[in-house]
Amino acid sequence: MFNRRKFLQTSGAGAATGHWALTDRLRAELFAASQQASTAGKKKRVAVVATVWTYLSHAQHICDRMLVGYPHQGRWHFPDLQVVSLYVDQKPEGDQSLQRADEFGFTVYPTIEQAVCCGGSDLNVDAVVIIGEHGNYPRNNKGQILYPRYEFFQQVVNTFTASGRSVPVFNDKHLSYSFDKAQRMVATSRQMKFPLLAGSSLPVTWRMPEVELPFGCEVEDALMVGVGSSDAMDYHALEAMQCMLERRKGGETGVRSVQMLTGDAVWRSGADGRWSKNLLASALSRSDLILGKTLVDARPQDLVGSGELPRLVKEPAAYFLEYVDGTRATMLMLNGAVGDFTFAARVRGLADIQSTQFHLPPEPNVTYSACLVAKIEEMVLRGIAPYPVERTMLVSGILESCLESRIRENQEIQTPHLQVRYTPPAKSQYCRT
Structure with a gap:
């Protein structure tokens, strides 16, 4: 049985014989324990x-x-x-x-x-x-x-x-x-x-703070911040945003149109009010990985109010979604300004903006994948998927259509094929402990 005593014994052996001995023995103990557990x-x-x-x-x-x-x-x-x-x-x-x-x-x-x-x-x-x-x-x-x-x-x-x-x-x-x-x-x-x-893991990883939009709420506006490369990481950001918005009144009804902007057009669209600077400020307030001057002398930064974003973000991208029920949402990819995924929404009846970070523990541990494996195990043991696969199907289509907008010189794309309807579980699915 793998226990504290075994761990300490193995750790001592590892200290004497080197890192790989420690790793191999721990792995063997864990595997033996898993077979008996x-x-x-x-x-x-x-x-x-x-x-x-x-x-x-x-x-x-x-x-x-x-x-x-x-x-x-x-x-x-x-x-x-x-x-x-x-x-x-x-x-x-x-x-x-x-x-x-x-x-x-x-x-x-x-x-x-x-x-x-x-x-x-x-x-x-x-x-x-x-x-x-x-x-x-x-x-x-x-x-x-x-x-x-x-x-x-x-x-x-x-x-x-x-x-x-x-x-x-x-x-x-x-x-x-x-x-x-x-x-x-x-x-x-x-x-x-x-x-x-x-x-992916983002919908089920920890949230800082623990925020879930009320089931059946009316979302007035929403904004997601993502980082990383296109097709891999923008998928993560869109999926995280979708797992929040699908809880709105009436359930998911699908997406009517999308548009993707890049470069200076992103900042102009913000100046024109197409996306909310207040929501962006709230989302960024949840970030633990502020870049720019913070990396130099650890000073706090108001990235939105200071006007630093255009200087820090060399290749901004904005993904605009209009849902069939009229809900609007924006996802901003802000490489160079922050290093994590955050969300903010204005909900009718709630005085404060609802905002959170989708917490991703660092490599090599990446414990957030444990949250996902727990859901895989739940499905296999119960024979029922814990949340609808239609979410992933819809986000797959949203991303494809946004990238189509980009190659069509950033045109708005009508998406009648994305009128995907589903109802998510009322019970929250993300990790809390």
């Missing part, structure tokens, strides 16, 4: 289908937590999940797939079908986890990385069809770079009647 019966068998498995890749973040456990609600939790098979599409320098397979006793298969069938002729797992993030893949004219998530999914469901049964599926981040493909994935899960969960 399930009191609810046999662990659910999981097949993983990934683009790559390297250090700090999403496959490493997610799968290591299934292999050795993760912190959850104030304790170390050993999930009732067992990785039994893996397909990895690429093995670049730094590949960890074979090492992890050797350490933890699962098999790496050359095809998705073999991974899902564990080398046999029929489906032989209780769930499939698809992680199509990272790796060397081309981009299209919108700048989207053509990760083969849809193709992975199709190969999985082809095996379901051949076997005459299906199991829950999790898909990391976007369903696809293509809304049409995303729709087909959701339609297939409905037709074949298996739970499909998708998305």
